[in-house]
Amino acid sequence: SFENNSNISMNSDCTQVVVPEEVFFTIAAAGILENLLVLIAVIKNKNLHLPMYFFICSLSVSDILVSLYKTLENILIILCKMGYLTPRGYFETKIDDVIDSLFILSLLGSIFSLLAIAADRYITIFFALQYHNIMTLNRALIILAVIWVVCAGSGIAITIFSHETATVISFTILFPFMLTFILCLYIHMFLLARSHAKKIASLPTSAVPSRVNLKGAITLTIFLGVFLCCWGPFLLHILLVTFCPFNPYCACYMSIFHVNATLILCNGIIDPMIYAFRSPELRSTLKKMFCCTRSDW
């Protein structure tokens, strides 16, 4: 019944919401620069050669890859518009495949990096005395290598089998599952903090400022909220494309695809602010770098 296309305007009711390409390029460039700064700061400062910072670097790398993907795609679109590329040529579809798998790689890398950061913090708290034995630098590097190899393989596999419904379902289910797992890790950490703070608070002459706990809740809400708001719309888009492409409501949601893609780019800008730049050591490294550059020592 939805194939009746004679008298009904096809897409005039829910036209594509177009985001200007300048906006895309600006946001992507800002994301790449910011994450490059994080990488440079960690590489330059020997004090930051710790597993925790390596996981934050992994998150920055995945954000750089997402921004690169969007930049490449926009360049390809512009080349298509200008007529240098044919829309459905063999070369173009292969390029499209490659950058699609790049996108899936970076998306998976992002969620696995977040998982690694949460697990590292969990081990720091619950296995504090053995932390330096459990999480050595070599092990952290091996974990990162495994994560990225798995993500690369999955990216290629998902791109090849993207027409299967099962692929889409498993890909979309992975994210709530991982997010819930990360949430459980953080909640367990908070429960320990609460029991610890209760014991401290029961001392006769000391008190725990209540705003400490509020800040913890705010921080964790920011972590999850940013991830959900930036990646959620895109995942819903994938689901709707698979299951109800011809439903008018779904089509109206899918018309804001470019806005959803912009949100993913914004995630690349926000992530360094809430993970990397919270570290005073990293901030001071960056300040030193800029001060030295400015005064030309």
Add this chain to the structure above:
Amino acid sequence: MSAHRLISNRTAQQALSNSDYTWEYEYYEYGPVSFEGLKAHKYSIVIGFWVGLAVFVIFMFFVLTLLTKTGAPHQDNTEPSEKRFHVSSFVADFGKPLESDKVFSRQVAEESRSLFHFYINEVEHLDKAKQSHKAPGRDRNAHFQEVARNSGRLEEELNCLTKFNIPNFVNTDQNSSLGEDDLLISEPPIILESKPVIQTSRQILD
């Protein structure tokens, strides 16, 4: 996008004319869609999704706030503890140059080592009066209690360390060298500290 190619395969299989479906890269036209007779607003999925997401995030925030409530009955020493809080958060929040960072970290390391020595002395006293079963985390907390009761100075240090011990990712957290140190108690905050200190302290604690 591969998701987009999925639609192109389906529309091709449904034998629609290819002219309905144009450019792969630029536009995401999803074939003929009828917009007649919509009962709800056409952007209802968009609105519903964002409203649901906002409600979920706010709900999560309240759940987390409830989880992290300490339930402290009174806060008599809010003033001095807040001051100490500000002092210790000053170190963590503001980006100090590396040198003074190291200096302060050394001070905190010395404080934590002195706290640690007190802890070791108290262990013998506590062992007699301790319950047999406790999680290692709780053990540390209980030992902190005993130690702090015995010395006023230790209470001050304890308040400083308390802030670090709570996984407060806003202030210090494990992102700073200080935060990581305090959870490990026995280890100095910076790699620059000598290794033997780490090993002897770990042996004593084990």
